[in-house]
Amino acid sequence: MSAYASLAGHFGRIAAMSNAIGILQWDSDVMMPRGAAGTRAESLALLRVLSHEMAVDARIGDWLADADADTGLGDWERANLAEIRRVWTVQTALPADLVEASSKAISLCEMTWRQARADADFAALLPSLTEVLRLQREAGIAKGEKLGLSPYDALLNDYEPGGRAAAIDELFDDLAAFLPGFTEQALAAQAHRPEPAAIEGPFPVEAQRALGLKVMAALGYDFERGRLDVSTHPFCGGADNDVRLTTRYDAADFSKALMGVIHETGHALYEQGRPADHMNQPVGQARGMSIHESQSLLMEMQACRTREFLAFAAPLMREAFGASGPGWEAEALWRRYTRVERGFIRVDADEVTYPAHVILRYRLEKALIADEMPLAELPAAWDEGLQALLGVTPPNDRLGCLQDIHWPSGGWGYFPTYTLGAMTAAQLFDAACRAEPDALPGIGRGDFMPLLGWLRTHIHALGSRYSTDELLTRATGRPLDAAVFKAHLARRYLDAAD
């Protein structure tokens, strides 16, 4: 067997393990009875240990050296070798005792965080979060040494391969200078328009689910390779060819579940569209979290908060709930789905104010990893930063620096991908609409195929064939910048808001 075939076989087995873990994780969140938590934790821990052992298998280095010398490989195989090397380098960068210490610290910190958040008590979280931060910093240093990166870039690299703080600083500084003034303008424009007429519930869960399934089908989701279920925290997970998404239903407000389903469907379409021939190989994986988030936001924010989408969806909504009246007209619904409001909570934010939440977290986590700021000062720095970026100050830390699980759960370096994703979504949707003139009119008819076809070709089916920058440049003609995102916001919230 060739070295390449040995690698492909080995990483195929790692994918098979990862698929098993993905389904067990999904089950834990969606199906598992409470009393099984301990048993499940043992199974998942075992599979993760085995998966890690496979990922750092000593033979990989030799296979890579031999495969590099193989002149018979095609472009995809070469790209797969590069991804295998990248993944393997990251996996072998951390000593086992650091992985274990980090895993324990995270478990403790997540548990502490649930109570601390409920109590709005940052001091209660401080000791365990200090330990998580210390270990994250140590991990960043260890990975950074191996990769030739700063500790923060090394952490960022786990979520956004090739991502660099220097580039993000530039993009986010641009946005941070633009958004406060723009938000003022958008709110002023909004204040001059009548509020959309009310829509009255309750909205039965079964009707919401049926509506969600119809919209998923319209977007192009393949139900032969996935499902829609309910969980406390909506997510898109599962396995190769088994891309499952979840939502939660609020009988008083169907829009949350609907927009959530559209968001997760965007993620799922990416996963379902990964290259079939390389589905279980590193090169066949999604490129990174900013592209992933771009696919969810492209559907949720770019495609499905357009007047075109609501022209298609409004009749479906009325039919789903047997509703009628001025609030159910497409234009009123469009107004409802493009409301801007300054708030404290990131996950509730609209697309205009969302970047402020992200830029704040990005700047803070970068400073904390670089040890430029004591963790004890986080609450004050948070409040000050949010005031500067968004003009509001949370009344307590529950609505402030305690709101997200990312830091307690060791997800340092993740936050910027949300806003990189939003900007990428704008740039991709713009390019798609230029290349496929029927993309937007298609949405108006409930036909997402022109849009999805373009995404399949230019993003989904390319997996990790190219770097994020190259992928975006090939798709849109240029690397990421804030211009298209800003133009999109201006068009939607100033010009078009007649």
Place this chain on the structure above:
Amino acid sequence: MSAYASLAGHFGRIAAMSNAIGILQWDSDVMMPRGAAGTRAESLALLRVLSHEMAVDARIGDWLADADADTGLGDWERANLAEIRRVWTVQTALPADLVEASSKAISLCEMTWRQARADADFAALLPSLTEVLRLQREAGIAKGEKLGLSPYDALLNDYEPGGRAAAIDELFDDLAAFLPGFTEQALAAQAHRPEPAAIEGPFPVEAQRALGLKVMAALGYDFERGRLDVSTHPFCGGADNDVRLTTRYDAADFSKALMGVIHETGHALYEQGRPADHMNQPVGQARGMSIHESQSLLMEMQACRTREFLAFAAPLMREAFGASGPGWEAEALWRRYTRVERGFIRVDADEVTYPAHVILRYRLEKALIADEMPLAELPAAWDEGLQALLGVTPPNDRLGCLQDIHWPSGGWGYFPTYTLGAMTAAQLFDAACRAEPDALPGIGRGDFMPLLGWLRTHIHALGSRYSTDELLTRATGRPLDAAVFKAHLARRYLDAAD
């Protein structure tokens, strides 16, 4: 770490893997979208290979030798060592290439069988079933050599540790001599009674599900450690502390799902009642398939086809479906649930005719493994055997020798456990009612605790602490014989059928 502790840790990890496989298998049957079948097969194959590697780990033999010399172990630990040695001996008996060849042959044969059954075409199945049989025979020979057993006993041993064809022959010959005449008598007695008045559907699935849940709760099922779902083929599966059962609903006949749920709940109660302190150890597992089947049949046939149960359940049924009328009286329902009928299909058979189906299969598979009969003669031998045992001949092989998946899927040696289970159930229920005079009256009040308490103490919580024979002897005062089963049938179908 002591050798015993090393073994316990190792077998704990094997249990964690087995629990992962159990949930993935459940998901395949209950939740998985069709397009994920290939991906799931790869994950399950990998986990099974890893599980097998753990089970034949070279260190186990050394640990066992050291642990045997450990004088500080208690009775449970000693029993665990014995089970570990038993499991390990069986696992190491088969060469890896035989396991792999068998697994492939089974996959092909199962696929072929689905079509062959639909077409009633035994000839289409013959080549792939010949291969499965050949490999089963080879496996029986390999295991038999290691265990000092005949090939058939070696296969039987996988499902019924300690089970021997010689003992089964005796029990089954006894039954086979008794049943044809008894069936005649039972049918004659039944013919003299009026048929139970009709009960009219449709029976909405949600109402059936709610009724099933109520009955499960009454039986003592712990919903914190399990779930009820729907699948094409009802089963009880899952993992330690996560005992999931399934059913399927027929809107025209609620009794199928209800009795199916009771049957699977019997299995589930056994699994949920295994010894908590040894849940993930070999000694903590269910004793074998005949005891397992005895627990399902004890609930379905012994406990829940009594007049007492129907006095409790009839009002629940009427309430569930908003029904009334003579067919819904407890006595009419009892008649309905104790109907005897000669049929072709094992899974549809009542408790009087069921053993004929099993004895037929047992005799045939024993002859086939022993190479005493060409596989091509199976259809003719089947028809002849069923005529002799039950007095009916199937019109085609779909209703004859093609009806069960057991042989195509490599389950040779499994069939006898159904009827051993039925006999064991009778013997255990009889002993429980003698020891706990409130067991049967309790059922009449929907209080299964007197019965369940006895089962917990004498069966469930003992796991694999004793052999099947010793377990039954300790619980009932004697090893298995057909006397109690025959007396039960006579009482229910002749005497009490006034």
